[in-house]
Amino acid sequence: MWQDAWRRLRRNRLALVGMAIVTILILTAIISAFWTPYPVWIQSLGPTYQGPTAKHLFGLDDSGRDILSRLMGGAQVSMIVGVGTATLSSIIGIVLGLLAGFYRGWVDAVVSLLINIFYGLPDLLIVLLIVAVTQQRGLQNIILAISLTAWLGMARLVRGQTLSLREREFVEAARSVGTRDVHLLIRHIFPNALGPIIVQATFVIPAAILFEAFLSYLGFGVKPPTPSWGAMASEGYRSLQFAPHIILIPAAALCLTLMAFNFMGDGLRDALDPRMRR
């Protein structure tokens, strides 16, 4: 199955472009942890609002900080939030989805009620509320807040998959030889639902990156001077009329990132589940 999927994925040019951009982003994020052209917080490196020059490739921002360095630092924040949220929300969603789909009964009733209540609510409102009310602006808190809304989709998906998989013959066969429930869930049902789970998790990453950007834009993100694309865009908006590069550069980075992840997600969906292909 995996070799098949890889072959289909390789044929999809857009998905490859997406994966290339994502790889560059991850490398940038890792590099920025050890080295950036200038420290991300250092101010007055030159004239404030200076446009791109040879010394500062992307120019300087409103306090004379090097935008390229901050862009690299922002990639790190985005990646941590994206991957962190995808991991955490997948764990919550997979566990609850498996339990609800496998045991049905009251477990399913509770999980489904939770999903149906929160499904209709705008995610951004809940995330804003959690971040603002807890007054914690660390990365862990942001990841936690976004995960608390993002697990719904995963739980829904896994529950549906489990509901149909548990009736299949191979599960019945495994059960008839006395396999325990935990073993059934982990060894037999979970691996067979892995394809859609990976696709769903891939789509959580850009959504989480976007949420973090929104939060920072609104002033509820990571604390300054930690660079974040949303916060950089928000600062740049004030000087839009005379120094548009300050907002355009992080905005372009954000768009490119979201696009890359969307291409990758679409490609993975087509590769892993050809039936879902549109």
Added chain:
Amino acid sequence: MTRGTLIYIGQRLLLITLTALIVSSIVFIGVHQLPGNAFLSERSPNPLAEQQLVHHYGLDRPWPVQYVSWLTGVLHGDLGESLVNRGVKITPLVLREARVSATLGFWAMVFTITLGMSLGILAAVKQNTLLDYVASFCAVIGYSMPSFVTATFLVLLTVTGFFAWSGGLVYENIGWGKPEQIPVPAISLGLLPSAIIFRLTRASMLEVIRQDYVRTAWAKGLRSRIVIIRHALRNALIPVITILGPITTGVITGSIVIEYIFGIPGLGKEFINSIANRDYNVVIGVFTFYAILVGIANLLVDLVYPILDPRIRSDGHLTQLFRARCHFRRHRHLRSR
């Protein structure tokens, strides 16, 4: 309207009420467990005055008592009083701001649906032409463009651009209150969802156009406009209608950021401001209102659905609703941009 439909609507309204009640209760109780209040941030408070304030809002009572009195108020349509602006009742405030947000959201939806659907139909009918390629390419970009980025480009274009091109004659001021100030925020809000609608309309139109009954319609020699609009479009619209629910939610969510950027005095801006001011009474009120608003918007979409697709009739079972919703589960990740 049949009896079944009425029961269905009743059940949905009950679910909305339940959701609003549960969610606002969680928020209320959660918020009241926190240390600190709105008065802490004010300049050098007089201890006596602060005590009077705390007493005025009933914050000195144990929280279960506060909760019961708050709930009684809510059930009578009274969301309480602002903690920061003394004497300001929240219900009329929220209703006034909801009208502003609704105006913005309405025009954004009109823009989204018109642009997305018409381009989607055109691109499908003229598949593999230049128009199709250009529109599809733009959709791919628009699909990954957060609303504040679109807003930035539009502001650059209209405010700075028009000012420069007209030699300083036209200065398009951003803000709210005049009709000419609506398009820029509405388009910023509606561009991303229109890319989603475009892709969906195009895909489902392409699928429908190839079906036998459409070929029959062509073979009968009907004019192309009639075939496209009367035969193909009606069926092609079904998946598009299902995604309108999530898109409405997305537009409502997106309006928070857009209102903040453009300084539009709507619910979203109030939400941000009251969170920043720790005006928890307003936060809870606005949140409750949002929950109801989104619930009703989704209900309206679900009611349009069976009109277009007679196979799905609301027969008064909540399960039916959840089954119908599974159709757009796949598009859920697109919702909150």
